[in-house]
Amino acid sequence: MSTAEDTTTRILDAASELFAERGYNGTTTRAIAQKAGVNEVTLFRRFTNKQGILNALAQKWADGMAGFVVKSLPDPSDTRGTLEALAELEVAQATHVGAAALRLALDAHTAPEVREIMGEGPGGNFSGLVDYLGQRQQAGDLRADVDPRVMAEAFFALTSQMVMSRQVLDVAGEIYEIPIQEATRQTLMLFLSGVSEGVNGGSQR
Amino acid sequence: MSTAEDTTTRILDAASELFAERGYNGTTTRAIAQKAGVNEVTLFRRFTNKQGILNALAQKWADGMAGFVVKSLPDPSDTRGTLEALAELEVAQATHVGAAALRLALDAHTAPEVREIMGEGPGGNFSGLVDYLGQRQQAGDLRADVDPRVMAEAFFALTSQMVMSRQVLDVAGEIYEIPIQEATRQTLMLFLSGVSEGVNGGSQR
DNA sequence: GATGCGTGCAAGTGCTTGCTTGCATCCTAG
DNA sequence: CTAGGATGCAAGCAAGCACTTGCACGCATC
Structure with a gap:
């Protein structure tokens, strides 16, 4: 067996x-x-x-994704630490699942059977992160002049792009060869600096 | 006729x-x-x-893309202004062409005929931006502790994600409805803050 | 009024795809 | 040793695909 x-x-x-x-x-x-x-x-x-294969795959992913929620994170008041942990999770997750999942999301247009399956994942993560970022704004940890939904979109853009460009598009691989961990670390630094309260670039134009 | x-x-x-x-x-x-x-x-x-249709399309795009190079920008010493202009260009470009172009880039894997066509665009833009960002680092305008290639990747991730998620994936449309101009403006604010010299978040972990 | 060009329509060709069927083979549990 | 389940193999089927062919129609130009 x-x-x-x-x-x-x-x-x-x-x-x-x-x-x-x-x-x-x-x-x-x-x-x-x-x-x-x-x-x-x-x-x-x-x-x-x-489609049965797709379903089984989606099931497998859903099982593995169980723990991936903002709420289940250690110390939410540590904004930086939380976002770092999230970014790691997201990239790891995307590396395992996301390459296929992202690609499939694109197919959701064409193939109705794909669309059914893909409803959950990203949306849930997204609004969870939006909520969290909003709270941290009110706590004064994050700048208030950027919509938390924009922040969340940027966050997912940055993390998923890491995987997307490397694994799916496989364009960046030709362009340059910074290991994904290092690129992720630096990208998150960028994001944290940009998102933090009390930055020099705060002028509204 | x-x-x-x-x-x-x-x-x-x-x-x-x-x-x-x-x-x-x-x-x-x-x-x-x-x-x-x-x-x-x-x-x-x-x-x-x-494939002939694809070629004609690519030709049409290439013609329209002629002016889209970093070097041809007004005042390169104005880092912020330059990046703002670039972001606008990139989003506008991606809105016209990119929805299809991005999608096709994904197909480059499978369809060799697509791969041939798609070689140029992104790569050229990418390395052009990397060069520019490197120069601005040496001029002391941008933080030195992030690889310019990572910055460039983040830049394209943020701008192209705007279009990708709205037009191609059409997921974000369901998630929230901030107009793309506004989202772009705020995202660029994030990017600029994160990328600038002298930020509070500069600690290396 | 004839010529040629751009287009529509109907039919068809060869290939690939998702999926099926029937039969032979192997391995393991009782 | 035997019965049953999992697998391989060969063949095939209906549908959809890119692409072709032959013919007819309309519309300008000479």
């Missing part, structure tokens, strides 16, 4: 990688089978559908 | 929109024809190929 489980895992891993690279519609069941090293028929026997 | 030109225009416009929404592979020639209000055969008579 270890073989059976193993087969499932290999299929899902292969599908995840291919979805990230080529999107949902761009990934053929034959390609998944080949990458997983199984016969194509096995896919359908295990998951009935191509 | 006005009709002939018009036909070409309508086809390219339709293709651009559809590529933005569904990507290259996800867009069928039938769909383009229908959206353009012409017969499918007309596409092939005008552009020989589906």
Whole structure:
């Protein structure tokens, strides 16, 4: 039975990688089978559908994402520490799941079956972060002249872009080769400086 | 003959929109024809190929992009002003062209014909900005403890994300509704504050 | 009034894709 | 040793795709 489980895992891993690279519609069941090293028929026997594979994948992600909420973080009054932890989580998460998830989000337009699946994740994270940033603004930790939703968007833009450009677009890889940890660290420094109260650049133009 | 030109225009416009929404592979020639209000055969008579349509589109973009270089900006010693102007350009550009271009960049993986076309644009802009930011660092305008390549990546992440999330992903539209100009302004404020010399957040961890 | 160009329409070709079916093979549990 | 479940393999099917061909129509120009 270890073989059976193993087969499932290999299929899902292969599908995840291919979805990230080529999107949902761009990934053929034959390609998944080949990458997983199984016969194509096995896919359908295990998951009935191509969509079944997607569902299983989404389920797997949802399970792994359980702990990923702002509220469950250690010391919320430590704004800097919290955001650092969040950024690490986000990048790690995006590295595992996000490459495929981001790509699939784009496919949500075209493929209705993808759209169904993708509803949850980002939205929940987003509004959670917006709430948190709003609180920190009122606590005087963060500058008040920038909308918390803009801050949150910037935060996700910066973190997800790290992964997006490196893994999915794979453009930045050709452009330069700063390791992702280092790039993340520096980017977060930028973000924190920009977002903090009492900055020199506060003039409203 | 006005009709002939018009036909070409309508086809390219339709293709651009559809590529933005569904990507290259996800867009069928039938769909383009229908959206353009012409017969499918007309596409092939005008552009020989589906790739021919892509080429024509890329050509059209390239023509419009001519002026978009860092070097051609007014007063380079005015760091803030220059970056503001660049951000405006970038967002405007991305709004016109980028929705499709960004989407196509993702397809570069799968479709070799797309890859050929997409080589230029972003890379050129990117390294141009890296150079500029490096100079401004040496002039003491920008903080020295962040790699200019990271800064540039953050810059493009922030600006392109504006367009990406609104037009392509169309997720942010559901999440919140700050007009893009306002969001861009605030985001740039964040970026400038984060990037400037003499910020309070300069501690290295 | 004939010529040529741009276009529409109908039909079809070869290829790929998602998915199915039938049969043989292997491995493990009882 | 035998029964059942998981897998492989070969073949195929219907649909959708990019792309082609042949013919007819309208509309300018000479």
